[in-house]
Amino acid sequence: MDSMNNERSYDMIDADAYSVDELREATFEGPARLSRPLALALLGRKDYPQKVQDLERLLTNEQEVPRLRAMSAQFLGDMGGPDATRVLERGLDTRQGVTLRAVALALGKTGSRDHISRLESLTQRPDPVGREARRALGLLTDRLPGTETTRLSPEVSRLSPGQDERTAEIDVGTPSEEDLAGAIRGVPSRRLSREGALSLRCQGRNLVFLFAEDSLRRGVDLFAHQGEIGAVAERRKVEGTGWEERYRIIVEPRPNRVFGVAVTTHDARPLLRGEGQIHGQEARFRLGSLDAPGALPVEVRGRFDGQRLTIDEARSSQRRRPAKTPSQLHRP
Secondary structure, three states: OHHHOOOOOOOOOOHHHOOHHHHHHHHHOOOOOOOHHHHHHHHOOOOOOOHHHHHHHHHOOOOOOHHHHHHHHHHHHHHOOHHHHHHHHHHOOOOOHHHHHHHHHHHHHHOOHHHHHHHHHHOOOOOHHHHHHHHHHHHHHHHOOOOOOOOOOOOOOEEOOOOOOOEEEOEEEOOOHHHHHHHHHOOOOOOEOOOOOEEEEEOOEEEEEEEEHHHHOOHHHHHHOOEEEEEEEEEOOOOOOOEEEEEEEEEEEEHHHEEEEEEEEOOOOEEEEEEEEEEOOEEEEEEEEEOOOOOOOEEEEEEEOOOOEEEEEEEEEOOOOOOOOHHHHOOO
16 A cells, blocks of 8 residues: 555644644744745644635735745645635636646646636646646546546556565555544545545555545446546644545446546546446456556455445555666656
């Protein structure tokens, strides 16, 4: 399971060590004991009444530091809801590239069909904004039932632990009520179900898989519809307070009741990929890590009977594939 780590570093400072007022002062006034980016990073993990207004103040200020504006867009996307989305819509008018990329990605997380055309127009740009807009559009359409732009193809090679490799079992079970509630709070931009949740523990990590409410209502036919079917939240390690979204689960129906399935990071970077097939009233699937430099082989096999997700096998190698050397990174 450790193949899913290290795509986001954890802060070494606990947000609970500072009050909202202290963090707001450091964010907007600085200098202080904390840098402005760190203060905002900690403030983003607080819940308080004027949070959307504070983030709007940063995001829509064209004279503000681009990094802070981009962080504000990210937090708004994580929060979701009409007020946060309204602020992000205003952010689409910025001419600052770093900020616009963050706004597009945030709308991919929390936007609606009304935002598809705006993101599609941004995809035409030949710069990094265009590339990020394409990722955002994929995120958005994956979330919306009835859209037809989810793309898990082309297929790529997958990794599984070899027979002679040292592996770690992924412990699968039922999450405690406390973990379940925390995991759902950690993904505020999605409507997630308490039913069918699974806890996943491996090599010191504590994760919870959650079905999307609308997906779980479809039963086994959820694999016959294109889009995002659930999310995975993880308890923060170093801080030890709260949960946050880590992964999204996406399916793509194919002929003859076959389907593709992928696990991506919260910002649409694929990590695991596989396929499955519906047999009567049961869907069976297999997932493996994408074959890439630095990847850690993981294999997951499971089935879903319309109500209960069962993991029959889940294991992770304890050794990563070699990363690219500097000469490989610069090779033409």
